[in-house]
Amino acid sequence: MQLDPVTKDRIIMLMFFLVFCSSEVCCHHIGTDEDSLDELEKERFDVAVVDVLFFSKCRYLIPHRLQIPWITYSDGIDPLSVRVPWLPSFVPSPILPLSDQMTFTERLENTFSFLLFSCWLPLKLAHPREEVLEKFRRYGYFRSIYELESKTALWFMSKDVALDYPRPTMPNMIKIGGLTVKRSTGELPSDIRNFIDGADNGVILVTFGSVASNVPAHIVVTFSQAFRRLEGYRVIWRLNNKDNVELPDNVMIGHWLPQNGILAHPSVKLFITHSGNNGQYEALYHAVPMIGFPIFGDQIHNARRLDHKGYGLSMNLYEFTADQLIHNIHRILGNTSYKKRIMKESEIFRSQAQSPIEKATFWIEHVCQFGGDHLRASGSDLPLYSYLMLDVLAFGLLVLHIFIYLLFRLLRFIVKKCCGGHTTASMCNANKKNE
Numbered sequence: 001m002q003l004d005p006v007t008k009d010r011i012i013m014l015m016f017f018l019v020f021c022s023s024e025v026c027c028h029h030i031g032t033d034e035d036s037l038d039e040l041e042k043e044r045f046d047v048a049v050v051d052v053l054f055f056s057k058c059r060y061l062i063p064h065r066l067q068i069p070w071i072t073y074s075d076g077i078d079p080l081s082v083r084v085p086w087l088p089s090f091v092p093s094p095i096l097p098l099s100d101q102m103t104f105t106e107r108l109e110n111t112f113s114f115l116l117f118s119c120w121l122p123l124k125l126a127h128p129r130e131e132v133l134e135k136f137r138r139y140g141y142f143r144s145i146y147e148l149e150s151k152t153a154l155w156f157m158s159k160d161v162a163l164d165y166p167r168p169t170m171p172n173m174i175k176i177g178g179l180t181v182k183r184s185t186g187e188l189p190s191d192i193r194n195f196i197d198g199a200d201n202g203v204i205l206v207t208f209g210s211v212a213s214n215v216p217a218h219i220v221v222t223f224s225q226a227f228r229r230l231e232g233y234r235v236i237w238r239l240n241n242k243d244n245v246e247l248p249d250n251v252m253i254g255h256w257l258p259q260n261g262i263l264a265h266p267s268v269k270l271f272i273t274h275s276g277n278n279g280q281y282e283a284l285y286h287a288v289p290m291i292g293f294p295i296f297g298d299q300i301h302n303a304r305r306l307d308h309k310g311y312g313l314s315m316n317l318y319e320f321t322a323d324q325l326i327h328n329i330h331r332i333l334g335n336t337s338y339k340k341r342i343m344k345e346s347e348i349f350r351s352q353a354q355s356p357i358e359k360a361t362f363w364i365e366h367v368c369q370f371g372g373d374h375l376r377a378s379g380s381d382l383p384l385y386s387y388l389m390l391d392v393l394a395f396g397l398l399v400l401h402i403f404i405y406l407l408f409r410l411l412r413f414i415v416k417k418c419c420g421g422h423t424t425a426s427m428c429n430a431n432k433k434n435e
Helices: 004-020 023-032 034-042 057-066 104-124 130-139 145-150 191-195 219-227 258-262 276-285 301-310 322-334 336-349 356-370 390-434
Strands: 048-051 070-074 154-157 173-175 202-207 235-236 251-254 268-273 290-292 312-314
Touching: 023 057, 034 057, 048 057, 057 070, 057 130, 057 145, 070 356, 145 268, 154 356, 173 356, 202 219, 202 258, 219 322, 235 268, 258 268, 258 276, 268 276, 268 322, 276 290, 276 336, 290 301, 290 322, 301 312, 312 322
Parallel strands: 048 070, 070 154, 154 173, 202 235, 202 268, 235 251, 268 290, 290 312
Antiparallel strands: none
């Protein structure tokens, strides 16, 4: 199913407005910029897709103001917000280098991370001021921003079991990991295509995303020392070589690269990445093993997936040596197990009836047509203490306490009667003997 171009453009426009608005600045801007909200209202949107992190939940005020349903897209969903039973015993935190098979110490660490990001941080970070909330309550009463979050019609998760770990989901949770993957990649630019075709053994793609394309000079030098020792391989590197580091002849750099298209080329043998979620899914789709150099955020967790799943290796960007890098490159290129594992998962990922884009489109249209109330469990409307059954546990403990107390009083009464009767009889017998 495809959205018509007009609807698609309008949805993209609203998504960009929501994505680039964050934290307290966003809350203040939303509350004071009535003109922009009025312009958005004139567009008569059918649904909003809101990209939300734990510090930017005031974005929900926008679709509430527009009186339209909203879908939440997030890389790291809070299980308490969604009311999904993700126990920290087997669901790793998206910011920790953990798998779903954790030791006792790792489970302790994971539990602490869960409590930190689900309970403590939301209380400490910026919230809309009460006067801002009052403005939006004119369009429908709500107690807090968390109540708006709980009214999410649908949750889009940037996950898929082929790359992430199995976990329970609710009917209103849709896995759309790999949104940037394209089945048809089109033609590569001629200079890139000719460079790839000239490689004897294959090509290695190196990208660290748009944020980290400016790599410090000493790290560029270390990478260059390793790449210079690759015989028969060529390297395509997204790099802003602002320090003019001397690069080997087998390296081609660019400020921007068609990453998905390059990964689709059969000559690409390895992907060296900062372990961004989208890049990993593109490599998975095209069955290219990876070496991950995580920098921050969820990249640390994503890089750990490579080790655990056997799709590649993870390394420390700030401490590695050229010898270590060249050793790991040859290890992956020379060991077919990495290629075999990621090829199998690539087939699993490709075998789905709908691509991530098609799946997202289907469910957006579904919400537009039917709403999302039929997908939401009643637990989403329960207060947190009821959802966690704290009231039931408290009642059970109270009943148990009363039962133990009454049992203790009963036993004490019985012992007193028994011991009291025995004592009286002994005293009578003693008196008779004295007489």
